[in-house]
Amino acid sequence: MKFKSSKDYQGDEYRLLPIRFRRLPWERDRVFASSLSGQWTFLTHDELRRCIQRDRPPQQSLDDLESVGCLERSPEQHTFAPLLSQLRTRMARLTAGPALHLFVVSLRCDHSCGYCQVSRQSPDASRFDMSEETAQLAVERLFAWPSPTLTIEFQGGEPLLSFARVQQIVKSIVKRNGMEGRELRFVIASTLHHLDDERLEFCRKHHIQLSTSLDGPAELHNLNRPLPSRDSYERTIRAIQYARSALGHDAVSALTTLTRATLSKPEAVIDEYVRQGFSSIFLRPLSPYGFARRTQTRSAYTIAEFNEFYKRALKYLVQLNTVGTYIEETYATLILRMLLMPQSHGYVDLRSPTGAGLGTIVYNYDGKVYPSDEARMLAAMGDDTFCMGTVFQSVEDWYSSPAMRVLLSNGVSESTPGCTDCAYLPYCGSDPIDSYARSGEPAGHRPSSAFCRRHMSLFDLLVELLDRGDSDTQRVLESWVFRQPLHEILPHAVGAN
């Protein structure tokens, strides 16, 4: 019998597939190269150049690029099945339509948070409540798309102050779903201060989850979220415990909004979350909307300041995890998941095509419909550019609105100059509304936008940790991504390659 050698199966010819690359800021003669589907590899810039320019390309580099879907060697030996499989998964999400539906049931609220993006109204101002008719029409629109899972989130103001409306909507959706058979998830975003047994029982019955704000320990939280009684923190903690006792520990999640005051105290905020038994923390920066803009000089911070804070926070989180406290940072986990697994995620603010309008719809108390919460806040500040229409119109009307046209033409990063060649494109998103709010233009110069700079530095940080993070950090990050306890995560051998 005659065996061919390995050389007999290697040709010299190859064709480049779409490759995007970025020089590593921490080692500029090495690059991060990614394929259409987001699979990636490191190589030296010189190796990449030689492969692209056919200048004595190193065999290993050709192999590494082929492995991640960046080049095709012999067509007889090649298959596009892996690339296609991943691309199809991403696109399937598009055809499902919006899966996240936000109901702004009322603007009434009893807090006066400096960063409030909502233009709160006093607790008695009932003309800022969603009418029964509006709610009913919105429920009908919700089922217009085929998404097999639907998340319905109630926002405000304070939704618990309009609980009758919340109940009406939930019951109406559940009833309608009897014929539809979708998987439903309900969330109420609330201070939780107005919970009582009756409201909790309703939540328990319909498996409603609660999302609240916890900005840190008492002094930080109360600073950000003033009540006349100055005890927002104490009430929030009591309410979380109360809610958990009725609905279960994991039924309550918390979000933190970072202001300048919190930036110097990442450990304190994280400690508070650990103390309250949360296993995740979402460190998101402030956006420029609503009251936040007015109080901007006091609360605002630069990207550089945020990055410093974030690095410190990540370091502290890793420390906590290594001594046995599982707590993940939500945004880092989301991004790392995209780097390590070809998955879609449910986070509408980091998608291309944009999640606005395509992944989420907002039904405002006044019957107007918006493609995202940010668009609604812009409207509350007087700019209705992104209003898609009203609940009295059809979904087709919304999708042919000028607002939607702007979103579609500016909301695809693959065709946005400045994004189209970015190596992080497969993991990033397009947010024309954010761009418009900050610069007045839905496209703008992406590389200098706050959105880009914030995400670029986050991607760089996480990729650097994947490249040369210490073993503990890498293991902790993997435990977040793969949802395994830390002791199950094996270290990667040094010098294995």
Added chain:
Amino acid sequence: MNDIIAVEFDTTIYPLDAIRRAVHWHIGEYYADLRIAGSIVTLELRPKDGTTSPTDFESTLKNSVLDELLRVQVRSEARGIHEALIRAALDGALGRNSNSEV
């Protein structure tokens, strides 16, 4: 230092297109001026207010232009397959003809 940075490129090696694309990355922080004399292009970048240039900005710029050149080559080679892949993936996602590859 907030001085003007001036770099020369030979367009027989670095096509104008690559230079323009490289400049695009920086127009948030710089005013750019391109002067063409025969096959030599002089690129002048003037920092906007608040911009501080890193010390090795000139070499970063040259690297940027080289990188754009590489991207031009990738694009020209991969364009056809890029479109075919997206089309095939869309068909598959919409449930049409998911059996074949491109």
Added chain:
Amino acid sequence: MLAKRTSAAVSCVSNPLVGKVVGPRDLANETHNVERCFLDLRQLANAVISDELISLPWLGFITADPRRVEGRCTISALSDDTVIAEGDVIRIAPKARYVDVLYRRSANANALFVTERCTNFCVMCSQPPREVNDRWRITELTQVIDLIDRTEQWLGITGGEPTLLGEDLYHLIRACGSKLPTTALHVLTNGRRFAEHPYANQAQNVHHDVTWGIPLYGDVAHLHDYVVQHEGAFAETIRGLYQLARIGQKIEIRVVLVKDTLARLSKLASYIRWNFPFVTHVALMGLEPQGFARANYEAIWQDPADFASKLEDSVSILHNRGIRTSIYNLPLCVLPVSLWRFARRSISDWKNTYLDACAHCRVRDECCGFFSSATKHWISRAITPISDLREVSP
């Protein structure tokens, strides 16, 4: 290590016969018709061997003394008495002076061998393919399936390349499903035929618990194609994997650790993790020094002592993602202690052996040992008995 064949004197046989060996324990149970059984007289007390018993229409007898059963089919003068035991399914043929064991009750693994033909030609193949018409095997196997213990937990289907049987493979699998309703199946296949949609689709609902074990030798086409010696095999195998996944099949990926595959093993692990996270199991397998492997020793052999860290890295890539991973055919002493939990006693007992050095090893009972075909240059230089467990606690 127990052979699957023993020479014997076989009398009064005019056709090949397949039958179940019945001894004292099974006599009472009567799970199979006597017409399909060989009565094993070796174990029976004389008092039990009545004329009445012998007069039943047994297929034949296994006996030291054929004269007791004049005129009947007998198997005697076994060169190794232990090869055939109660519960085994055996085959005898006219003029053949041996008995083959097709199913062994006491084995740690049993497989149905469906064909010697194959569409790959792997450089380390332990069962080199032959272009023969061996359709008779399928026919014989349908008889064998009838006689396998219903309590058997799992059964392999192997070859050659089972999908060469076409629809008959599915018939065989369905027969296993109906005759052995609680037995899991494990089919070893190169997976290439499943790139054909109509063929793959038939795998849906063919069996209540079947796993397809498919080898993959590289994250790049030329590497896999070289190892299996067929241009285009990688592409077909990958497509086949996706087809099986599309219809919800259980898939195991098997990686035999030949030298060239080892060079990119971590990348292969990453490739599997990214592209096939749905696999139910990944097996990283030491070489079996049999068949083509012997001829290609120089091209394929790497001492396990030299690839320990690659193995560690690859296992962590898969395990951390939650993909069940195993190491086969590598003795514990050549593995880093952190990998011991992944090592399995993977070598079929009939070809399994230990070295003299293993006699005093504290972990011998947990270790897979060696292939009985292993000669000196197939054995790692790092083989050493573990004498003190305290030294090796992870």
